[in-house]
Every structure is written in structure tokens, then in C-alpha cells.
Amino acid sequence: MISDNPTSFVDVNTFTNHIMRRELMLTLENMSPKLAAPAPAPPSLSFGAAGSPFDSSALNALLPGLATRSAFSVVCGAGGNVLPGVTTASNFFDVGSPPATISTAASPFAPLLFPNIGSPQSIPPTPVLQSTALPVVTSSALVNAVQALTAGSPQAPVLFNQLIQFPQTDNRLDLVGWRVREPVDWTMDDVVGWMLETSKRLGIPCEDINMSKFATLSGAELLKMNENDFTDCDPSYGKLFYREMARFLNVTIPEDNILDDVLRKYKDLEESKPTIDTNAIFQQQIQRQQEMNNLFAAQQQLTQTLANNIRAQSIAQFTNNLCAALNPTGLNLNNLAASPLLANTLQRRNSISSDYLPCFQQGPSTSGGYDSESEIKGVFKNRPLDGKIRKRSQHAKGNKLWEFIRDALKDPSTCPSVVRWEDPNEGVFRIVESEKLARLWGERKNNTKMTYEKLSRAMRTYYDKQILVPVPKTGLYPKKLVYNLIWISIVLAPNLDPMILLQHKDFAAGEWPQTGVQIWAKRTRMEQWWSVRFVLMVRPIGWNWLGRRRRTR
DNA sequence: TTGAGGTTTCCTGTTT
DNA sequence: TAAACAGGAAACCTCA
Numbered sequence: 392m393i394s395d396n397p398t399s400f401v402d403v404n405t406f407t408n409h410i411m412r413r414e415l416m417l418t419l420e421n422m423s424p425k426l427a428a429p430a431p432a433p434p435s436l437s438f439g440a441a442g443s444p445f446d447s448s449a450l451n452a453l454l455p456g457l458a459t460r461s462a463f464s465v466v467c468g469a470g471g472n473v474l475p476g477v478t479t480a481s482n483f484f485d486v487g488s489p490p491a492t493i494s495t496a497a498s499p500f501a502p503l504l505f506p507n508i509g510s511p512q513s514i515p516p517t518p519v520l521q522s523t524a525l526p527v528v529t530s531s532a533l534v535n536a537v538q539a540l541t542a543g544s545p546q547a548p549v550l551f552n553q554l555i556q557f558p559q560t561d562n563r564l565d566l567v568g569w570r571v572r573e574p575v576d577w578t579m580d581d582v583v584g585w586m587l588e589t590s591k592r593l594g595i596p597c598e599d600i601n602m603s604k605f606a607t608l609s610g611a612e613l614l615k616m617n618e619n620d621f622t623d624c625d626p627s628y629g630k631l632f633y634r635e636m637a638r639f640l641n642v643t644i645p646e647d648n649i650l651d652d653v654l655r656k657y658k659d660l661e662e663s664k665p666t667i668d669t670n671a672i673f674q675q676q677i678q679r680q681q682e683m684n685n686l687f688a689a690q691q692q693l694t695q696t697l698a699n700n701i702r703a704q705s706i707a708q709f710t711n712n713l714c715a716a717l718n719p720t721g722l723n724l725n726n727l728a729a730s731p732l733l734a735n736t737l738q739r740r741n742s743i744s745s746d747y748l749p750c751f752q753q754g755p756s757t758s759g760g761y762d763s764e765s766e767i768k769g770v771f772k773n774r775p776l777d778g779k780i781r782k783r784s785q786h787a788k789g790n791k792l793w794e795f796i797r798d799a800l801k802d803p804s805t806c807p808s809v810v811r812w813e814d815p816n817e818g819v820f821r822i823v824e825s826e827k828l829a830r831l832w833g834e835r836k837n838n839t840k841m842t843y844e845k846l847s848r849a850m851r852t853y854y855d856k857q858i859l860v861p862v863p864k865t866g867l868y869p870k871k872l873v874y875n876l877i878w879i880s881i882v883l884a885p886n887l888d889p890m891i892l893l894q895h896k897d898f899a900a901g902e903w904p905q906t907g908v909q910i911w912a913k914r915t916r917m918e919q920w921w922s923v924r925f926v927l928m929v930r931p932i933g934w935n936w937l938g939r940r941r942r943t944r
Numbered sequence: 945t946t947g948a949g950g951t952t953t954c955c956t957g958t959t960t
Numbered sequence: 961t962a963a964a965c966a967g968g969a970a971a972c973c974t975c976a
Contacts, residue, residue, distance in 0.1 A: 791951090792950085825963090825964085843963095843964085844963095844965095845951090845952060845953065845954095847965075848965095851965080871965080948974100948976090949974090949975085950973090952973095954971100955967100955968085957965100959963100960962100960963085
């Protein structure tokens with residue numbers, strides 16, 4: 392079984408030690424012959440004095456090569472916090488803390504990680520990096536996001552308000568709207584949402600999908616595409632997505648055992664990696680890359696054969712019919728027989744009844760595995776055979792204590808009557824009715840014996856994890872029952888504008904697990920000011936966010 | 945089956 | 961004096 396569901400808040404030590412380090416090791420091992428050559432003296436970049444506004448231009452200079460970067464981290468603000476386990480100045484910059492200078496001279500690895508500073512031309516992309524084939528994050532948007540979240544920026548309070556309070560704006564990215572819309576009506580967001588959900592359901596690592604090619608398509612454009620077009624967009628999984636779309640639309644497509652073999656072999660390779668030996672992992676990746684190349688060649692051949700033998704006639708007509716169908720003045724369903732995806736969806740659209748939308752919203756579907764609605768609604772799974780009613784999962788999504796508190800702070804029925812913000816910009820909140828909050832928490836966990844004493848004990852376990860911190864009863868907040876919720880996890884999807892994603896309702900919860908790039912933000916309230924830490928990294932294939940190799944069975 | 949994560953429960957002692 | 965706070969220890973439950 393492949394586990395891809397990360398904890399929303401990742402421990403920084405685990406994160407750094409296990410993932411970034413391993414990623415660096417894999418990269419550097421592969422680059423070792425190049426390291427023997429004398430590296431040119433890299434320049435130093437100044438990011439300004441402690442407490443000064445963040446100078447995005449220097450960061451911007453680092454970002455254009457992000458697509459092939461193996462690891463990149465920036466610490467903004469002050470405080471001088473150093474990520475444990477990261478010892479070279481090359482992959483860790485402490486911005487705003489003395490000495491307020493970034494120097495790549497401290498490590499020979501720096502030119503590899505930051506070729507824009509070093510000598511990019513002399514270092515070709517490694518097979519490891521090629522195999523990950525990461526999409527590009529818009530650097531200007533990323534810089535804007537970083538800048539906006541940085542102390543000293545006038546945008547910071549506004550943005551943090553959005554993150555914490557989740558205002559009902561129309562600009563939020565809707566990743567579940569595809570469930571209740573006809574595919575022909577899907578927006579680009581819907582397409583992305585469907586792909587993310589599908590990849591999650593199939594256990595495909597999201598970062599392996601060439602999302603950028605699909606992320607700019609509307610549903611109508613997607614339906615216009617044939618199998619080859621899907622494959623062109625993503626040679627690895629395009630065909631699979633085409634079939635998933637066909638399945639979603641209840642369109643029958645000839646079975647293709649070779650594709651199953653491709654996927655099976657891919658998963659076998661993915662799951663057969665060694666657990667400890669880094670070098671062996673690297674060799675496995677190289678081997679896997681070769682195997683995948685062979686498999687993809689076979690897949691391409693198959694696709695071509697199918698196109699020639701089965702769809703030669705229908706492809707052209709499919710496109711023509713679709714173009715006609717998309718023309719609002721010339722829709723003719725009778726001509727769509729050769730356009731399986733579109734014909735089906737248009738017929739479905741044509742026959743939408745008053746109870747059609749609810750059929751998407753109710754319980755498991757029987758028509759193709761799109762049953763995660765029940766998961767989203769938190770339906771209990773794995774009810775025991777012995778008939779005993781067990782407590783609700785402590786690990787169910789949205790069922791963690793901090794999520795409960797966060798939700799309570801968002802819910803007008805509990806905020807401000809039960810909990811209320813003291814300072815949303817700083818994440819400081821106050822429990823107004825402790826026993827009522829405990830009762831609500833108990834209801835959420837099916838635990839009638841919950842008390843505030845127990846609830847507060849659970850909250851104190853967050854101190855170590857830096858999710859909550861106690862607020863001193865002197866100074867700004869002399870009252871009791873005041874806590875500081877200090878962690879915000881922000882996930883960026885490939886090729887999507889971070890500024891849009893930052894407004895997404897799920898981001899403060901970090902509930903978007905399968906993305907290739909992650910911005911991970913920690914706000915730490917310190918004496919009189921706070922710092923923001925961003926760690927931007929690329930997850931190595933075969934590893935989850937916690938630095939564990941994916942489980943195999 | 946096992947270990948990890950996230951509580952839950954109980955407890956003692958301290959502070960407000 | 962009650963309520964809140966702090967934290968140790970062990971049990972519990974679920975997931976991977």
C-alpha cells in the first residue's frame with residue numbers, strides 16, 4: 392500500500408533530517424564527479440539588516456531555476472533559528488539575522504543547489520532530477536507570497552487574516568466543484584481538482600503527473616482531447632487519465648492490459664525500493680527510470696496501435712463533432728457517436744433531473760469508485776465486526792484537536808461565544824466557555840466524559856509540537872484561557888499561482904497532501920516580534936513528507 | 945503484527 | 961477556595 396497522506400504539520404527536525412538531507416545526498420552523490428572540479432567563487436547576496444523588510448529581489452534571483460532545484464530553503468524574519476540537521480550555509484539562509492548575508496562560498500554544494508549563483512552551465516541536470524521532472528512555480532508569485540507573509544510587509548496582516556479566518560471570498564480555489572458540475576462545464580480549477588482526486592485515488596504521486604499541461608484546460612477543452620492528446624500532455628499517466636475520464640463518464644473503452652502492466656510494474660518498482668541504503672535507492676531510481684522508459688515506449692506503441700486500429704476514424708470526427716458541439720449555435724447530439732467522452736457528458740447534461748446533483752453529494756457512488764464524498768463528510772469507516780461502537784477515529788481528517796479549535800474559531804455558532812480571537816494576526820485566541828468547548832470536543836469524538844481538564848491536557852501536548860504555545864499571563868494577555876495557535880501549513884500545487892492557493896480554505900489545514908512542492912510556514916511568536924519560516928522543498932519520489940519510505944506490503 | 949501518532953485518562957503539584 | 965495550569969505516566973485507538 393502506498394501512503395501519501397502526510398501529517399498536516401510536519402516536525403521540522405524530521406523534515407530536515409530525513410527528507411532534505413536524503414534529497415541532498417541523492418543529488419550530491421550523483422554529482423560527485425563534478426564536485427572534483429574547482430568551483431568558481433560564488434557571489435554573496437545581502438538580504439538586509441535584521442528586522443528590515445524582506446528584499447524580494449535577491450530571492451527572486453534565486454528562484455528561476457527552481458524547476459530543477461533539489462532543495463531550497465529560506466528563513467525570513469529574525470530570531471536566528473537554524474534548522475537542526477542543516478549544517479551548510481548553502482541550503483539554509485537566515486534572512487534578517489546577523490550576519491544578514493547569504494554566502495554560497497560556505498559549501499561546495501551551493502552551486503549545485505543554486506546554479507544561478509554558481510555555474511549552472513557546467514552542471515547538467517542529474518538523472519534524479521530529470522526523473523522527478525518538477526513543474527515550475529511562478530517565481531514572481533512565490534516571491535509575492537513570501538513577501539506578503541514576511542514581517543515588515545504591509546500585506547502580512549491582511550494575508551494572515553485570510554489564512555486564519557478564511558473569509559468567504561469568491562477568489563478561492565474550488566477543488567471540489569467538479570463533483571457537482573458536468574465535465575463540459577468544468578473550469579480549470581475543476582480539472583485540477585478532478586486530477587488531484589483521481590491521482591490520490593489511484594495512488595499516483597502527484598508530483599509525477601505533468602499537471603501543468605492539464606492545469607490550463609477547461610472541462611470542455613479536456614473533453615475535446617483524445618487519448619493521444621492526453622498522452623501528449625503526460626506520457627506517463629495521460630492515457631490513464633483518459634480512461635479515468637471515460638470511466639467517470641461511463642464511456643466504454645476497449646480494455647488495455649498493457650497499460651495495467653505498465654502501472655503494475657511501476658508500482659512494483661516503486662514499492663521494491665530498499666529501506667536504508669541510499670546508494671541502492673539511487674541505483675533503484677536509475678534502474679526504474681530505465682524500466683519506465685521501456686515501459687513508456689511500449690505504452691506509446693500501444694497507444695499508437697490503438698489510435699491506428701481502433702480510433703483512426705473516430706478521432707477526427709470526435710474533434711469535429713466536439714467543435715460543433717461546443718458551438719452554442721450548432722449543438723447536435725446525434726452527431727456525437729464518435730465522440731465518446733463529450734457525447735456522454737452532453738447527454739448527461741441534457742438529462743439532468745432535479746435530483747441529479749444530490750446523487751453526487753450522497754454517499755458512495757456505484758459507478759466508478761468516486762466515493763470519497765463520504766470520506767469528506769467524515770463518515771466512519773472500518774466499523775468493527777464485533778458490533779461494538781468504537782470512538783471516532785482520532786486520525787480522521789478534520790478530527791484533530793487543533794483542527795477542531797480552528798473550526799470553532801471559524802464557526803459563528805462558537806466564535807465568539809465559546810472561543811474568540813484576541814489577535815488573529817498573532818494567532819492568539821481565548822476560550823470563553825471552557826466546559827462548553829470541552830463538551831463540543833467530546834461530541835466530536837463521541838466521548839461524553841470529556842472535560843476541559845482533559846481538553847487542556849491535550850492542548851498542552853501541542854506545546855512540544857509548536858502547534859500551540861502558552862501565552863504569558865503578564866503583558867498583553869493577562870487573562871487565563873488564552874493560547875497562541877502558531878502553526879500554519881501552506882501547500883502549493885504545481886504550476887498554480889501561490890497567491891490564489893494561499894486563499895484556499897484548506898491551506899491553513901494543510902489538507903492537500905499530494906503535491907510536489909510545499910511551502911511550509913511556521914510563525915513563532917518571540918519576545919516582541921515574530922519570524923516566518925519557509926521551507927520550500929521537493930519531495931523525493933518514494934518518500935512521504937515525514938521522511939519515511941512509503942510502506943510496502 | 946507492530947510501531948507511531950494523537951490523544952485520553954488519571955494523577956500530583958503549582959499558580960492565579 | 962475554585963479554577964486554571966503544568967506535566968509525568970500509562971492506556972487507548974487508529975493508521976500505515
